[in-house]
Amino acid sequence: xxxxxxxxxxxxxxxxxxxxxxxxxxxxxxxxxxxxxxxxxxxxxxxxxxxxxxxxxxxxxxxxxxxxxxxxxxxxxxxxxxxxxxxxxxxxxxxxxxxxxxxxxxxxxxxxxxxxxxxxxxxxxxxxxxxxxxxxxxxxxxxxxxxxxxxxxxxxxxxxxxxxxxxxxxxxxxxxxxxxxxxxxxxxxxxxxxxxxxxxxxxxxxxxxxxxxxxxxxxxxxxxxxxxxxxxxxxxxxxxxxxxxxxxxxxxxxxxxxxxxxxxxxxxxxxxxxxxxxxxxxxxxxxxxxxxxxxxxxxxxxxxxxxxxxxxxxxxxxxxxxxxxxxxxxxxxxxxxxxxxxxxxxxxxxxxxxxxxxxxxxxxxxxxxxxxxxxxxxxxxxxxxxxxxxxxxxxxxxxxxxxxxxxxxxxxxxxxx
Ligand code: HAM
Numbered sequence: 001x002x003x004x005x006x007x008x009x010x011x012x013x014x015x016x017x018x019x020x021x022x023x024x025x026x027x028x029x030x031x032x033x034x035x036x037x038x039x040x041x042x043x044x045x046x047x048x049x050x051x052x053x054x055x056x057x058x059x060x061x062x063x064x065x066x067x068x069x070x071x072x073x074x075x076x077x078x079x080x081x082x083x084x085x086x087x088x089x090x091x092x093x094x095x096x097x098x099x100x101x102x103x104x105x106x107x108x109x110x111x112x113x114x115x116x117x118x119x120x121x122x123x124x125x126x127x128x129x130x131x132x133x134x135x136x137x138x139x140x141x142x143x144x145x146x147x148x149x150x151x152x153x154x155x156x157x158x159x160x161x162x163x164x165x166x167x168x169x170x171x172x173x174x175x176x177x178x179x180x181x182x183x184x185x186x187x188x189x190x191x192x193x194x195x196x197x198x199x200x201x202x203x204x205x206x207x208x209x210x211x212x213x214x215x216x217x218x219x220x221x222x223x224x225x226x227x228x229x230x231x232x233x234x235x236x237x238x239x240x241x242x243x244x245x246x247x248x249x250x251x252x253x254x255x256x257x258x259x260x261x262x263x264x265x266x267x268x269x270x271x272x273x274x275x276x277x278x279x280x281x282x283x284x285x286x287x288x289x290x291x292x293x294x295x296x297x298x299x300x301x302x303x304x305x306x307x308x309x310x311x312x313x314x315x316x317x318x319x320x321x322x323x324x325x326x327x328x329x330x331x332x333x334x335x336x337x338x339x340x341x342x343x344x345x346x347x348x349x350x351x352x353x354x355x356x357x358x359x360x361x362x363x364x365x366x367x368x369x370x371x372x373x374x375x376x377x378x379x380x381x382x383x384x385x386x387x388x389x390x391x392x393x394x395x396x397x398x399x400x401x402x403x404x405x406x407x408x409x410x411x412x413x414x415x416x417x
Contacts, residue, residue, distance in 0.1 A: 008116030009123045010306070018317040019309050024107060026153050027127050034146050036103040036129055041085035043109065047075040052290055053084035055258025057201040059209070062193075064112040078111035081257070082128045082302055083284065084291070090132055091293030101133035107305075119307050128281075128302030135285055135297035137232045140263045141239035143299050147267060147279060148245045150303070156311045159278060162250035163240075163265040165233040166203075167225050168285060172261075175224035176202055182218050189214065207254045220251040229262055236263055259284040263299065269311060278311065279303035323414045325372035325393075326353040327363035329379035336383050340406065347407045349414060367393060374414065376401075 005011060012020060028038070047067050054060050066078040079085055086104055089095075095102045107127045114120055129146065131139050144161070151159055167175060179202045187195060191211055197204045206215055225233065240247050247265075255264050264282030281301025288296035324344065328337040334357040344351050352370040356362075360377070367375040377389040387400045390413065401409045 006122065008114070008121050010121055015319070016309075018319055019312060019314065020305065022317045023154060023305060023308060023312070024127070027105070027107070027150060030146060030150055030153065031103075031105040031129060034103065034142065036105045036131075039086060039089060039104045039106050040108070041082070041089050041106065042079075043111075044076050044078050045085055045088065047077040049084050049088055049291065050077050050080060053087065053257075053259055053287060054081070055201065055204075057197050057204055058256055058258055060112060060256060064114055066111045066113060080112045081110055082106050082108070082126055083130060083257075083259070083287070083300060086128075086130045086300075087132070087284075087287050087291050087293075087298065090130075090296075091288060091291050096133060096288075096294060096296050099133070101131060101139070103129070103131050105129045119304075119310065121306060125305035126302040127305055127308075128300060130298055130300035132288065132296055132298040135232075135262075135283075137235035137263075138239065140232075140236045140283060140299055141243065143281070143301060144236070144240060144247075144265065145243055145245055147265075147281075147301050147303075151267065151278075151308075154308065154312050155316055156278075156308070158269070160268050160270070161245065161247040161265060162253050162268055163236070163247050163263060164250055164253035165222060165225055165229055165262050166254070166260050166264050166282070167221050167229045168261045171224050171226035171229055172221075175219065175221050178219040178224065179203065179206075183215075186214065201258065203254060204258075206252070207256055216252070218252075222249075222251045232262055255280065255282060259287045259290070261285045265301070267303070269307075277304075278307045319371075320350075321371040321373060322350045322352040323373055324349060324351045324410070325363075325367035325370045325375045326351055327360065327367060327375050327377045328353070328355075328357055329360055329363065329377070330357045333357060333378045333380070333383060337378050340378070340403070343407060344410070347411070349407070349410060367391075376410075378403075 050065060051061050060080050065080055068076055070076050086106060090102060108125065109123050110126050111123050113122055116122060129143065131143055148161065183198055183202055183205055187198060191208060194205045194208050194211055206212065206218060253264060253266060260282040262283040266277045267279040269276050269278055279301055283299040285297040287298060326337055326341055328334040334355055341351055341353055352372055354366055373393060375391045375393060377391060382388045386403050388403055389398050390401050391398045
């Protein structure tokens with residue numbers, strides 16, 4: 001039996017690549033305009049990094065990580081998200097010493113052992129940004145504006161940006177207590193995970209995959225924010241309004257990762273069903289310290305590439321087509337054409353060919369299939385005369401080109417209008 005790809009893991013085929021490149025290039029351009037630089041961090045790290053950053057009582061760490069012992073007996077995990085690795089690199093390379101703010105972006109695969117379904121994979125790709133060093137609310141605004149702009153540039157506008165504040169270490173404690181007393185009465189109806197989390201991490205209960213809708217009357221963090229957190233949130237809201245970034249405050253927004261403080265957000269699509277969050281992120285002012293660095297605030301987001309692409313209009317990208325299909329008729333012509341093809345390609349002309357030397361009819365079929373704009377035909381006659389036939393595959397017009405001046409002539413003919 002043929003071996004198949006692992007469940008929940010997708011091939012990204014050549015036909016899909018133009019959309020991926022388009023999204024990646026729009027993202028790069030935008031991030032660089034905002035002063036962000038690319039960072040590439042490893043796909044695997046010590047398990048402890050993720051346990052400490054994301055939180056030991058989260059679904060990701062408890063149930064979803066691909067963790068294994070390597071040959072040295074070290075516990076290793078395939079990264080389930082990008083922030084932890086970027087923060088680890090930031091600390092390890094003392095990037096905080098270089099400047100007041102480090103603006104970083106990354107792209108790449110992440111791994112979570114979730115139940116696969118449409119829009120939810122076990123290997124999926126994220127494009128993310130992290131801004132480390134400043135807790136000024138204008139950094140939050142900058143990151144949110146960038147996220148909003150990115151989605152409008154890829155032509156997706158009907159998304160809802162939902163924001164919330166999760167407070168900080170000053171005010172979270174009081175909220176936690178209020179939440180615990182609220183949840184106490186509901187303990188018997190909580191799932192086994194949540195009964196345990198009630199003690200260790202009651203905020204996680206609000207994010208429960210099975211029970212979340214039972215808590216629609218729970219206390220909300222916004223009512224417990226300390227004055228500095230309230231002021232911070234207010235400035236973010238005002239800034240977004242002044243820059244015409246539409247958003248909704250969702251006081252019930254809780255994230256699946258424990259590192260968040262203050263501003264948190266999700267970009268949500270109404271019609272995508274359960275997997276409706278296209279991008280998400282927030283502030284994590286305690287994470288750098290947690291990972292062993294000096295107290296340094298940070299904020300970022302990551303978008304799910306597969307989810308974003310599923311919302312993009314495929315017509316916004318052109319599928320590249322070869323400029324030329326070279327039809328060599330017969331074995332002799334195939335040999336004759338070898339240096340011709342090489343020279344054409346070396347001069348930057350995209351050439352497709354199949355070396356079969358088959359009949360003109362069959363070569364024309366192949367040329368059509370290759371979607372080339374022109375076919376260059378070389379047969380016995382053409383080898384003798386030193387002239388090849390150039391056929392425009394759209395208009396079917398044919399002309400003769402001297403093989404000696406081929407490259408210059410072709411460059412003129414094939415130049416995009
Ligand atoms: P997250 O919400 O876990 O946040 O993931 C961000 C995005 O990745 C989601 O909104 C979704 O589009 C995509 N995603 C997550 N899991 C899957 C999956 N199994 N299949 C397909 N797509 C998926 C983070 O990862 C944070 N590191 C974001 C962040 C950056 N916060 C601060 N900086």
